[in-house]
Amino acid sequence: MPTEAPWQLVGTVGLGLFVLMVVGFSASLWHRHHTLTLGHMEAIPTPPVHRGLLTRLVTSGPPGEWPLPRLWLLRIFILINVAFAFNYIGYRYLFSINWAHWPFALILLAAETYSLLGTVLFSIESWLLRRRDTSPVEPGLTVDVFITRYNEPVELLQETIRAAVNISYPHTTYVLDDGDSLQLKEYAEQGGAIHVTRTADWQGHERYAKAGNVNNALMHSSGEFILILDADQMALPQILDRTLGYFRDPNVAFVQTPQWFYNVREGDPLGSQANLFYGPIQQSKDNWGAAFFCGSNGILRREALLQLGVRQYVKDLRNRMVRAFAASKQLVDAALAALGKQPDPKLAGALAELRIALNQARARLRSGDSLQEITWEIQREVERISGPLVDQDLAGIEAELRELSALSETSYETSSETSYETSSESPTPINLRDQALVRRQLASREWTPLGSLGMIRQLLLSLDLDVWNQAQPIMPMATNSVTEDLATAMRLHALGWKSVFHREILAVGLAPEDLGTLMAQRLRWAQGTIQVLFLQNPLTLRGLGLGQRVAYLSTIWSYFYGFAAVVYLAAPMLYLFLGVTPITDYSGAFFSRFAPYFVVNQVVFALYAWGLPRYRAQQINMALFPIWIDAVVSAVKNIYFHQPLSFVVTPKTRVKSASFRFVTVQVVLIFLLIVAVIYGLLGLALGLRPDGVAVLANVFWATYGLLLLSVVVRALLFVNSADTSVEELNRLGLPTPQGV
Amino acid sequence: MDSKIERGTDGLAILHLTGRLDLASASNFKGQVTKLLEDGVSVVILYLAEVSFVDSSGLGAIVGGLKAARQRGGDLRLAGAQEQMLSLLELTTLISVLRPYATIEEAAAGH
Numbered sequence: 047m048p049t050e051a052p053w054q055l056v057g058t059v060g061l062g063l064f065v066l067m068v069v070g071f072s073a074s075l076w077h078r079h080h081t082l083t084l085g086h087m088e089a090i091p092t093p094p095v096h097r098g099l100l101t102r103l104v105t106s107g108p109p110g111e112w113p114l115p116r117l118w119l120l121r122i123f124i125l126i127n128v129a130f131a132f133n134y135i136g137y138r139y140l141f142s143i144n145w146a147h148w149p150f151a152l153i154l155l156a157a158e159t160y161s162l163l164g165t166v167l168f169s170i171e172s173w174l175l176r177r178r179d180t181s182p183v184e185p186g187l188t189v190d191v192f193i194t195r196y197n198e199p200v201e202l203l204q205e206t207i208r209a210a211v212n213i214s215y216p217h218t219t220y221v222l223d224d225g226d227s228l229q230l231k232e233y234a235e236q237g238g239a240i241h242v243t244r245t246a247d248w249q250g251h252e253r254y255a256k257a258g259n260v261n262n263a264l265m266h267s268s269g270e271f272i273l274i275l276d277a278d279q280m281a282l283p284q285i286l287d288r289t290l291g292y293f294r295d296p297n298v299a300f301v302q303t304p305q306w307f308y309n310v311r312e313g314d315p316l317g318s319q320a321n322l323f324y325g326p327i328q329q330s331k332d333n334w335g336a337a338f339f340c341g342s343n344g345i346l347r348r349e350a351l352l353q354l355g356v357r358q359y360v361k362d363l364r365n366r367m368v369r370a371f372a373a374s375k376q377l378v379d380a381a382l383a384a385l386g387k388q389p390d391p392k393l394a395g396a397l398a399e400l401r402i403a404l405n406q407a408r409a410r411l412r413s414g415d416s417l418q419e420i421t422w423e424i425q426r427e428v429e430r431i432s433g434p435l436v437d438q439d440l441a442g443i444e445a446e447l448r449e450l451s452a453l454s455e456t457s458y459e460t461s462s463e464t465s466y467e468t469s470s471e472s473p474t475p476i477n478l479r480d481q482a483l484v485r486r487q488l489a490s491r492e493w494t495p496l497g498s499l500g501m502i503r504q505l506l507l508s509l510d511l512d513v514w515n516q517a518q519p520i521m522p523m524a525t526n527s528v529t530e531d532l533a534t535a536m537r538l539h540a541l542g543w544k545s546v547f548h549r550e551i552l553a554v555g556l557a558p559e560d561l562g563t564l565m566a567q568r569l570r571w572a573q574g575t576i577q578v579l580f581l582q583n584p585l586t587l588r589g590l591g592l593g594q595r596v597a598y599l600s601t602i603w604s605y606f607y608g609f610a611a612v613v614y615l616a617a618p619m620l621y622l623f624l625g626v627t628p629i630t631d632y633s634g635a636f637f638s639r640f641a642p643y644f645v646v647n648q649v650v651f652a653l654y655a656w657g658l659p660r661y662r663a664q665q666i667n668m669a670l671f672p673i674w675i676d677a678v679v680s681a682v683k684n685i686y687f688h689q690p691l692s693f694v695v696t697p698k699t700r701v702k703s704a705s706f707r708f709v710t711v712q713v714v715l716i717f718l719l720i721v722a723v724i725y726g727l728l729g730l731a732l733g734l735r736p737d738g739v740a741v742l743a744n745v746f747w748a749t750y751g752l753l754l755l756s757v758v759v760r761a762l763l764f765v766n767s768a769d770t771s772v773e774e775l776n777r778l779g780l781p782t783p784q785g786v
Numbered sequence: 787m788d789s790k791i792e793r794g795t796d797g798l799a800i801l802h803l804t805g806r807l808d809l810a811s812a813s814n815f816k817g818q819v820t821k822l823l824e825d826g827v828s829v830v831i832l833y834l835a836e837v838s839f840v841d842s843s844g845l846g847a848i849v850g851g852l853k854a855a856r857q858r859g860g861d862l863r864l865a866g867a868q869e870q871m872l873s874l875l876e877l878t879t880l881i882s883v884l885r886p887y888a889t890i891e892e893a894a895a896g897h
Contacts, residue, residue, distance in 0.1 A: 265846075268809050348809065352842030356878040359849060363883060416885035418852075422861060422896060510856035511883065519853050520846045 053738035057730025060745065064723055067749075071756065075763060112175050112329070120653045124169045127650045130643040135162045137639045144630045150620060151628035157613035160606065165647070167600035172654060174333035174593070175326055178548060181291035189217040189286060190269030193239075194256050194342075197225045198277035202556075204233055206280055209553075211238045215286035217273070222263045224253075242266055248517040256341065257523035257530035261355075264522055269348065276342035278555040279305070285552035289345050292546045299350035299543035300535070302328065303343045303550060307557035315760035316564050317662030318557035326654055328547040334593030336539055337547035338601070341531035342555070350543050354534065355522035357541070363417060363511065370509055371408050374502045378404065381498035393495055396431050400502065403427040421509045432503045435496065526581050528691060529574025536582060536598060540589035561761045562708050565673055572605050572677030573684075573691055580685045607667065608674030615671075615755075618748035619718055621740065622726035632740040665757035672711050709758045716755050719748045787811035787837075789818060797828035797860070800890055804836040807844035815844070819851035819862070828860030831893045835866035845880055852884065865893040 112120075138158060144151050191210045195203055203221065210219045219239035223230055231241040242263045244253070254261070260274065271293065275281060289301045304324030310316075331337050339346070378401045385394055407424045411417075512519055524533035535545065558564040584590060584598035620626035629636060651660060683689040706713070723745050729735040788804040799822050807815060822830055830851065834840075848862070855862040867875070867886040875881040887893035 268813075268843075270809065349842050352846055353878050356842055356845050356849065356880050360879045360883050414882065416881070417883045418861070418863070418885055419897060510853065512853045512856065519849050 053730050053736070054733050056738060056742070057727045057732075060742070061724065061727035061731055064727060064745070064749070068720060075759060112177060116653075116656070117175060120175070120650070121173060123646060123650045123653055124172060127643075127646045128166065128169050130639075130646050131162050131165050134639040134643040135159065137635070138629075142630050142636060144627050147626050147628055150617075150626050153613055154617055154628040157610040160610045164600070164603055164607075167596060167603055170596050171330050171334065171600045172326070173330070175330045176333050177329065178292075178332065178546060180288055180548065181294055183215065183287055183290040184294065187215075187271060187290055187293070188269040189215060189271045189273065189290070189345075190263075190267045191217050191219045191273045191275065191281070192222050192260060192263055192267075193220065193275045193277060193279075194222045194259050195225055195230070195277045196256070196259075200227060200230045200233065203230055203277055204237075206275065206277060207234055207237050207239050209280035209282075210275060212283055213273075213281050213286055214283045215290065217286065218267070218269060220263055220267055222259045224259050240267075244517075251517040252525075253517075254521075254523075254525040255528065255530075257521075257525050257534075258517070260523045261518065261521050261525075264348070264351065264355075265518060265520070271345055272348055272351070273345045274342055275553060276555060279342050279553045280555065281343075281553045282551075286345070288550060288552060289546075289548055292548070293345075293347060295544065297542070297544045298347065299538045299545055300337075300339050300344055300346045301546040301548055302337055302339055303548050303552045304328075305340065305343055306551040306554050308554045309559065310557050314557075314662070315757055315764045316558065316561065317666040317757070318564070319659070320663075321658040322655055322660060322663060325549060325658060326656075329549060331597040332545070332547035334597045335544065335591060336594040336597035337535075337545040339531045339535035339538075339545065341529075343553045344531075350538055350541075351522035351534075352520065354524075354537050354541065355520035358521055358524075358537075359519050362516075364411075367411060367417060367421070367509060370505055371404060371411065374505055375401070375404050375408070377498045377502050377505075381495040384498075385495045390495075392435060393499070396435055396499065397495065399431045400428065400499070403431070417511065421511060424506055425509065428503050428506045432499050435499060527574045527577040528570055529578065532575060533578050533582060536578065536584060536587065536590070539594050540587050542589060560764070561758070564761075565670065565708055568670055569673050569677055572674055573681045575602055575605050576678050576681035577685065578602070580681070604667075605674055606678060608671040608676075608678065611668055611671035612675070614747075615715055615719070615751050618744040618751070619722045621744045622722040622748070627740070632737075632743045637743075662757065665754045668751070668754035669709075669712055669758045669761075706762065709762060712755055712758045716752060716759070719752050719755070723748050723752075787814065789815075791818075791822070793827070794894070797826060798831065798894060799827040799829070800831045800833050800865075802833045802836065806839045807834075807837050807847070808839060808841040809843040812843045812847040816847045816850055819847075820854060823854055823858055823860065828855070828858065829894070829896075830855055830860070830862045831865050831890055832862065833865050833890060834871060835868065837868065837871065840871040840874055842874070842878065845874065845878060848884070849880070861896070863887060863893040863896070865890045 135158060138155060143155060191213060193203070193206055193210055207219065207221060213219075219234075219237075221230065221234040221239050221241050223234075223241055223243055226243045234241040244259070244262050245266075248258070248262065252258070264272070271290065273281070273286065285303070289303060292298050292301045305320060306324070307318055310318045328337055378397055382394070382397050382401070385397065403424060407420050410420050522534075524530045524537060527533040539545065558567055578584075579602045584595050584602065590598070617628065651664075680689070680691055684691050726735075726741045726745055730738060730741050735741065787806055787810075790802040790804075792800040792802065794800060801818065801822070803815070805811070819830055832848070848864075852862040862884075864884055864886045866889065872881075872886060875884070875886060
């Protein structure tokens with residue numbers, strides 16, 4: 047047939063080009079890997095670091111200015127982008143669903159809808175993008191500098207401490223040492239810092255990782271403001287002078303500054319330098335009143351944190367009381383029912399009285415009486431009613447209670463344990479955390495009525511206005527998520543506190559140096575973010591403004607990208623191998639809507655980044671899709687089925703360099719995509735298939751996916767040597783850690 | 787912050803506070819409450835009419851005192867709190883745990 051000839055030609059040429067591309071890419075990788083391996087012997091010159099950018103950022107005052115013309119250019123393209131996006135998705139919904147392959151057609155449509163909503167959230171968020179001006183600092187503020195350590199090497203900490211002590215504004219430096227190292231204590235004290243470890247109160251209690259570490263130190267320090275630094279973050283001397291001025295506004299709760307990594311080279315395949323996040327993204331969140339606190343390099347107002355802590359205490363206390371009363375009532379009812387067969391007037395009378403007292407207490411709780419009074423009275427009531435009876439048969443009751451407490455200890459689960467271990471000798475008598483569990487325990491065996499009475503007594507007497515099973519009543523840093531920083535910031539915002547993002551590098555630290563570490567870090571961030579979504583949903587949390595909800599949602603939304611990525615990668619393979627066509631036809635109508643959307647989307651992103659490297663971040667975001675999926679699945683399991691998270695502290699030093707097993711899925715996908723493209727183009731070249739346009743469209747899409755995924759191959763072969771960072775540190779006037 | 791202790795009958799003690807109960811005085815305050823409890827006092831009444839300013843660290847210290855008192859089967863109660871403290875109690879919702887009694891007599895009676 048005459049129409050086949052050009053497609054055969056196109057197929058042949060396309061195949062040739064594709065094979066050239068794959069071979070070229072592999073060769074460049076092999077070459078790079080080879081020279082890097084030889085590098086140790088031949089002393090190849092070190093590649094340049096981000097010199098230009100750093101110079102701009104560090105030396106020329108607050109960068110990231112968004113002069114109005116540039117801002118409006120971005121806004122105009124944002125509007126065009128949204129218009130094209132709706133034009134495309136409208137066409138997809140109305141005219142292009144191929145019902146013949148409806149399951150995948152709908153799945154693809156869902157993925158595209160997800161992306162569209164992401165575009166909308168991003169567009170709203172980016173609309174307000176401005177820079178901030180600092181105000182001068184008042185003298186005489188009291189400031190604590192907290193350096194948090196889990197188990198990072200002492201050598202690394204030495205320089206962090208030295209840099210922190212050297213901060214020019216008067217302050218007290220604390221080393222919050224969860225590793226409890228004697229060597230570090232010695233060093234800290236010599237260097238003029240105070241070494242803080244967990245007090246005895248924490249024994250046998252959940253430690254809550256970094257949040258717990260900070261909460262512990264907050265009770266043993268007294269500055270009005272607190273600068274938090276990770277173990278590797280070396281502060282520049284001016285960090286406080288540049289940021290404390292924002293606190294002249296008494297409603298500002300925290301100021302966040304960027305994290306910048308000195309061990310990252312140009313072309314770093316891990317995309318570690320979070321230029322976009324600590325740039326336009328935070329700047330726009332800031333202008334919506336929702337700058338994120340990121341755990342390190344941020345300054346917090348103690349008063350704001352403590353207010354949060356006191357509120358959380360009240361909330362937890364109330365929850366605990368509601369549960370204790372409900373469980374007691376169940377016990378009373380069960381005991382009364384069991385009593386039917388063997389009536390004992392004294393016991394029956396006591397249980398009935400107790401029931402009345404409990405009902406009264408619950409009514410008072412609902413009507414808003416103070417917990418102090420409610421507990422005081424019910425405790426005295428329960429003593430009066432049950433005391434004489436229980437004392438008679440104390441031995442029997444104790445045996446029963448022991449059995450129960452053994453039961454509750456084995457089934458006790460915490461939300462974020464693993465590497466942070468909770469001691470097994472938990473002094474908790476009865477587990478009220480899970481009401482369903484109490485019910486199961488009650489149903490699991492027969493209770494003597496007297497045993498029930500003893501249990502109720504113990505339960506109510508344990509209501510000592512202390513939050514159950516916590517080391518300290520006030521926990522200012524949120525302990526419900528493994529990303530305590532995000533959860534805490536959101537709570538502060540919900541209480542009406544303001545926040546600031548100050549875009550100036552004022553501390554430098556270490557980025558993960560290999561793929562495995564990077565993936566562990568990203569997994570934790572993603573898990574924590576999803577936890578936050580389920581535990582304090584920004585859409586429903588009271589007190590947040592609309593813009594703040596958008597700012598939080600757009601970040602959380604992006605963590606569901608993993609599912610869409612799978613669909614986008616599967617689509618070209620399903621088509622090229624199996625002919626699954628989710629779209630009715632690859633005609634001009636489709637392309638005229640898709641192409642402008644795709645192109646303008648890239649333009650917007652380029653304008654937004656404005657010279658900052660962005661391609662790597664885009665690649666990593668796509669290539670780490672299994673991590674994002676894993677995070678969502680494990681966070682949901684954790685919250686709804688109480689399964690522990692596979693939670694790891696990001697190591698500051700390298701664990702492994704090549705870690706193929708981390709990226710097996712991606713490598714298999716790369717292979718399959720390559721085969722799919724060759725299969726499709728070969729079919730075309732040999733004149734075996736007539737669907738030229740569709741094959742080309744899918745080949746294009748597969749190639750785009752390949753380009754993004756290819757970063758894992760680079761990252762896998764990547765070996766970072768940190769020699770380059772030394773020069774960079776010297777230039778900044780900072781010492782070189784020996785651990786690097 | 788200044789303070790004066792008045793011992794009552796039945797394990798009751800009144801701690802008269804003057805000045806600011808804040809970050810600076812919180813730990814001193816905590817120490818005083820602990821000492822009273824160790825001396826066998828079971829109900830500590832904080833008389834706050836002369837307290838001009840309380841911050842969240844002050845509230846944190848009060849919560850710590852309450853916890854310690856309750857663990858010994860006793861109690862810690864507030865009396866005579868002023869406007870600023872009442873509004874902070876509202877803001878932090880601590881008012882739903884600790885009832886601010888108007889007078890020492892009411893606090894001693896506990897209702």
